[in-house]
Amino acid sequence: QTVVTQEPSFSVSPGGTVTVTCGLSSASVSTSYYPSWYQQTPGQAPRTLIYNTKTRSSGVPDRFSGSILGNKAALTITGAQAEDESDYYCVLYMGGGIWVFGGGTKLTVL
Amino acid sequence: QLQLQESGPGLVKPSETLSLTCTVSGDSISSSSFYWGWIRQPPGKGLEWIGSVYYSGITYFNPSLKSRVTISVDTSKNQFSLRLSSVTAADTAVYYCARSWQQLGIYYFDYWGQGTLVTVSS
Numbered sequence: 001q002t003v004v005t006q007e008p009s010f011s012v013s014p015g016g017t018v019t020v021t022c023g024l025s026s027a028s029v030s031t032s033y034y035p036s037w038y039q040q041t042p043g044q045a046p047r048t049l050i051y052n053t054k055t056r057s058s059g060v061p062d063r064f065s066g067s068i069l070g071n072k073a074a075l076t077i078t079g080a081q082a083e084d085e086s087d088y089y090c091v092l093y094m095g096g097g098i099w100v101f102g103g104g105t106k107l108t109v110l
Numbered sequence: 111q112l113q114l115q116e117s118g119p120g121l122v123k124p125s126e127t128l129s130l131t132c133t134v135s136g137d138s139i140s141s142s143s144f145y146w147g148w149i150r151q152p153p154g155k156g157l158e159w160i161g162s163v164y165y166s167g168i169t170y171f172n173p174s175l176k177s178r179v180t181i182s183v184d185t186s187k188n189q190f191s192l193r194l195s196s197v198t199a200a201d202t203a204v205y206y207c208a209r210s211w212q213q214l215g216i217y218y219f220d221y222w223g224q225g226t227l228v229t230v231s232s
Contacts, residue, residue: 001174034217038157045206045225046157051218089157093217097145097162097170099210104156 002026004092004102011108012080020105021072022090028071033092035073037066040087040104049088050075077107085109112136114207114223122201122230128194132207132223139188140165145210146190147219148181150203158203162210163190197230204228 003025012018022035029035031053038046048057050066053073063079073092077084090102118130132146139146147162161171163181171179180193194201204225211218 034215036218038219040157045222046219047222048218048220051211051220052216057220091159091219093212097168097212098172099147099159099162101149101157101159 002094002100004090004100006088006090006102006105008103009106009108011110012077014080014082014109016080017076017078018080018107019069019074019076020088020090020107021069021074022092022102023072024092029068029073029092031068033073033094035066035068036091037064037073037075038089038091039084040089046089080107080109082109112209112221114209114221116205116207116223116226118226118228120227120229122197122228123232124198124230125196128192128197128201128228128230130192130205130207130226130228131189132191134188134190134209138185139183139190140185143211143213145170145212146183147208147210148192149206149208149219149222150201151206151225152200152203157206160192160194160205162212199230202228202230 005023037050040046054066088105113135115133122128145162148160178195183190206225207223208219209221
């Protein structure tokens with residue numbers, strides 16, 4: 001059973017920087033897993049932020065960026081704003097048509 | 111603009127089969143670059159990929175659900191469907207349909223439906 005790990009929660013001050021990570025229980029995350037990131041606010045469908053590790057989806061502000069940090073995928077928000085308070089999910093493509101979602105990170109901006 | 115819309119019963123009895131349909135508008139479900147998937151989210155919990163289908167009928171499933179899941183596609187109606195058998199309360203969730211890129215080095219979910227809540231209860 002493949003497990004994708006994320007920090008359960010994070011807090012950031014308005015204007016601050018936060019990095020959410022996405023790891024694998026049994027391997028290092030690399031670009032070969034095509035990590036993508038999604039933002040979800042309560043009652044709404046997920047919104048695509050980042051795909052293929054670091055490509056921003058259309059209309060996503062450039063304060064959101066993706067990367068590989070060490071052995072994990074990472075989503076960094078630089079200059080966090082109040083509207084960034086959301087749940088964030090990473091997804092890894094495992095190959096063979098199989099996707100695995102991370103458990104999600106609840107971001108509080110205060 | 112691509113749109114996906116889930117439809118189906120909001121209440122299913124335990125041990126019965128959950129059935130949902132996703133209607134795609136704004137593009138053909140037969141586009142060769144894309145797969146069409148189902149993702150669910152139990153109340154207060156995270157997202158879980160259920161499975162995906164290609165317009166040709168090729169399917170992939172979450173190993174933990176594979177024994178209970180059927181996903182099919184109807185290109186004439188531009189729809190794809192989910193069937194989940196032998197449901198229990200643990201299958202209560204918001205069910206989303208979504209489109210995914212799965213080729214040419216691009217892999218991600220780019221469009222999502224609004225989601226539909228399915229409750230399993232007698």
